[in-house]
Amino acid sequence: MLPLDAEHVLxxxxxxxxxxxxxxxxxxREHLAPWEPLRPEDFFTTAWQEDDARRCVDDAAAGRSIRFVIESTDGEIRGRVNLNNIVRGAFRSADLGYWVDATQLRRGLASRGVAEVAAYARDELRLHRIQAATLLHNLASQRVLVGTGFERIGLAPRYLRIAGEWQDHLLFQLLLEEPLSVPREHP
Structure with a gap:
C-alpha cells in the first residue's frame, strides 16, 4: 500500500x-458516464465486480496489467489507477487509465495516484513509457497528465468508443527514464 495523503492509500x-x-x-455512475464506455446493468453488481477483481489479480500475476484502487481510511474505494496492456520486449510500455470519486475531486488524488503508479511502472515493472488518452474536452484529466510529467504526442481520431460514440482523443506519454514529477498534497 502506498499512502496518497492522510486519508487515502493506493x-x-x-x-x-x-x-x-x-x-x-x-x-x-453518472459522474463517470461521459468518460467511459457504455456499461451493462450487471457491471454495477457485486457479482460482476468480484469477477472482475479476480480477473485483475490473474492479469497482474500474468504480467498483462496491474490495477490499483484508491482506498480511504473508512475502507471505501474512491478511485482507480490502472496500467493496462503491458507490453514487454522492445516496447516496454503500458496504457494508463484512472478516475476519482466525484466527492474527492480537486484534492490531488488523481495526480498523486498517477505519479505513484508511474514510479511503480518504472521501478517495479521496468517499463520505458506509459501512454494515456483523454477526450478532447477533458481538461481536468489533461491537467493531471501534464502536471505529472506527461507530454502531449498527438490526436487520435475516433480512438475509443466512449459514452456510446467513437470519440477523438488526445494522446500523452511519459518516458520513465526521466525524473518523475510527484505532485504535492493539496491542503
Whole structure:
C-alpha cells in the first residue's frame, strides 16, 4: 500500500473487492458516464465486480496489467489507477487509465495516484513509457497528465468508443527514464 495523503492509500485490486467496487461504481455512475464506455446493468453488481477483481489479480500475476484502487481510511474505494496492456520486449510500455470519486475531486488524488503508479511502472515493472488518452474536452484529466510529467504526442481520431460514440482523443506519454514529477498534497 502506498499512502496518497492522510486519508487515502493506493493498493492493487484484490479478490474480495467486489462489494466496495460495486458501491463505488454505483455511486459514481453518472459522474463517470461521459468518460467511459457504455456499461451493462450487471457491471454495477457485486457479482460482476468480484469477477472482475479476480480477473485483475490473474492479469497482474500474468504480467498483462496491474490495477490499483484508491482506498480511504473508512475502507471505501474512491478511485482507480490502472496500467493496462503491458507490453514487454522492445516496447516496454503500458496504457494508463484512472478516475476519482466525484466527492474527492480537486484534492490531488488523481495526480498523486498517477505519479505513484508511474514510479511503480518504472521501478517495479521496468517499463520505458506509459501512454494515456483523454477526450478532447477533458481538461481536468489533461491537467493531471501534464502536471505529472506527461507530454502531449498527438490526436487520435475516433480512438475509443466512449459514452456510446467513437470519440477523438488526445494522446500523452511519459518516458520513465526521466525524473518523475510527484505532485504535492493539496491542503
Amino acid at each position: 493498493r492493487p485490486v484484490r479478490a474480495g473487492d467486489g462489494v466496495a467496487l460495486a458501491k463505488a461504481y454505483s455511486a459514481n
